[in-house]
Amino acid sequence: MFQILVVDDDRNTRLLLRAVLQAENYTVFTAENGEDALQVMDREHIDLVVLDVMMPKMDGYEFTRILRQTDNNLPILMVSARQMPADKRQGFLVGTDDYITKPIDEVEMLLRIKALLRRARIASERRIVLGEVVLDYDSFTVSRGGETQELPQKEFLLLYKLLSYPGKIFTRIQLMDEIWGADSDTGWETVTVHIGRLRKRFESWPEFEIVSVRGLGYKAVKKV
Secondary structure (H helix, E strand, C coil): CCEEEEECCCHHHHHHHHHHHHCCCCEEEEECCHHHHHHHHHHCCCCEEEEECCCCCCCHHHHHHHHHHCCCCCCEEEEECCCCHHHHHHHHHHCCCEEEECCCCHHHHHHHHHHHHHHHHHHHHCEEEECCEEEECCCCEEEECCEEEECCHHHHHHHHHHHHCCCCCEEHHHHHHHHHCCCCCCCCHHHHHHHHHHHHHCCCCCCEEEEEECCCEEEEEECC
């Protein structure tokens, strides 16, 4: 069971978020500010932080900055009444993983929390599991049942990227920059070639599909 820390100086907000998260079977701890939150983290294992920005003693920006300076990669969902782009940019610059504004849309918050926890699990385990399919980052292999394929590095990284964010559309340029590097002399057509190879390799596997989005790029679709 995941353990979530809610950090907000408003008591009613803490109570509301606790109730919403507990209804989804999360274990919830609360703190009134960043200093209290650090003390909770000294005592408890925390999987994710839902963090207000404006708080006394230590605000959300400072709390996040301290965690990142100590190489703590704990997922942080920053919540704020501040809606200006500059405020969001500051949140991301200090190291938050996601940012939503008040008043909180509870359904959206829960969806974002699930996405952050899934990505954190993928990053820590370096594996993606889709039904019977397992992608192992350390060996560049894709397994299903008794079948294991060791992929060329670029093919594996491309597939791993797409399946890390199922449903998200990536442009060819985005994928080119991420997998081959922004300074690469290789043209974006290389992405198309590699996508074609991946489709051919896994055309009979029912767990996922790589879909072309006309005029935009590609996305992976989970079917399990």
